[in-house]
Amino acid sequence: MSVATLDRVDDALGRRVSMRPLALLRIPIGLIALVHLWPFLDDARHGVQYRDTFYEPYASWYPELSRGAYGVLLGVGAVAAVCMTLGLLTRLACAVTFGVVAYNLFLSTTHVHSNRAFLTIVLAGLAVAPCGRELSLDAWLRGRRGLPPLDKLAPAWPLLLLRFEDVTVYAASGLSKLLDPDWFGGTVTWLRVVHTRRQLEASPLPAWVTDLLLERGFHTYAAKVIVLTELFIAVGLCFRRTRVAAVMVAVCFHVAIQLTASVEVFSYLAIATLLIWLDPSPPAREPDSPSPSSA
Numbered sequence: 056m057s058v059a060t061l062d063r064v065d066d067a068l069g070r071r072v073s074m075r076p077l078a079l080l081r082i083p084i085g086l087i088a089l090v091h092l093w094p095f096l097d098d099a100r101h102g103v104q105y106r107d108t109f110y111e112p113y114a115s116w117y118p119e120l121s122r123g124a125y126g127v128l129l130g131v132g133a134v135a136a137v138c139m140t141l142g143l144l145t146r147l148a149c150a151v152t153f154g155v156v157a158y159n160l161f162l163s164t165t166h167v168h169s170n171r172a173f174l175t176i177v178l179a180g181l182a183v184a185p186c187g188r189e190l191s192l193d194a195w196l197r198g199r200r201g202l203p204p205l206d207k208l209a210p211a212w213p214l215l216l217l218r219f220e221d222v223t224v225y226a227a228s229g230l231s232k233l234l235d236p237d238w239f240g241g242t243v244t245w246l247r248v249v250h251t252r253r254q255l256e257a258s259p260l261p262a263w264v265t266d267l268l269l270e271r272g273f274h275t276y277a278a279k280v281i282v283l284t285e286l287f288i289a290v291g292l293c294f295r296r297t298r299v300a301a302v303m304v305a306v307c308f309h310v311a312i313q314l315t316a317s318v319e320v321f322s323y324l325a326i327a328t329l330l331i332w333l334d335p336s337p338p339a340r341e342p343d344s345p346s347p348s349s350a
Contacts, residue, residue, distance in 0.1 A: 068212035077186040085140030099126035110163035142191020153178035170321035184213035229285030241274030
């Protein structure tokens with residue numbers, strides 16, 4: 056890689072831009088983190104923990120807390136997630152929420168799922184970004200005290216890295232399915248729908264749609280549409296001209312997934328992260344700074 060290329064990358068990562076997209080993202084992500092932690096916390100309240108069923112430590116050296124301390128930690132994480140959404144002690148709340156979710160993720164290999172890893176990465180990005188300087192109780196309280204507002208511009212690297220992660224999720228998912236004959240042939244999608252048949256039949260979908268989704272032949276073609284859709288979203292998000300279309304397709308895509316499959320918080324998380332593709336608001340952007348959407 057040439058020095059000139061490295062300089063351009065450095066300039067892009069260090070360019071000061073509005074943190075409003077991340078401030079907007081912080082609000083739903085706190086709620087999503089709470090929804091993610093709640094089943095663990097609810098089980099802990101009733102005396103049930105991961106150690107009471109089959110589990111495999113992610114690493115032999117990974118520290119495990121006592122039952123009581125583990126329950127307290129989950130409670131702290133839930134409170135921090137609420138504070139994160141409200142924007143109260145935002146930097147601390149984001150850091151604590153990330154820490155609790157990440158710690159819980161690696162307690163057992165049975166906890167590790169792609170949607171949980173994605174949530175952990177998004178929380179890490181928000182934890183290192185000044186995303187509480189606006190749209191937060193912190194900013195409101197600062198104004199009530201008569202203090203001047205904090206600078207809403209910051210280096211672009213947290214925003215750009217989260218955008219890179221978002222694109223990677225779609226690209227990796229689409230490519231892996233493209234290379235998997237069972238996925239590309241429709242076997243995987245058909246079996247998933249069969250396993251969630253009760254949820255599908257209880258959904259607001261018309262009966263004819265439910266019957267169609269349960270047909271094996273339908274999935275031969277539907278799987279290919281899914282793969283191409285994910286690849287289109289991955290590529291479309293990278294370019295300004297196709298970004299709006301990619302975002303619209305992504306929203307419809309995840310709504311369809313939520314109606315037909317059990318994917319924990321992934322659908323809500325994926326839709327929420329589309330907020331990072333919003334351009335910073337013009338009043339908060341430096342006059343001579345190029346938009347991060349061109350990155």
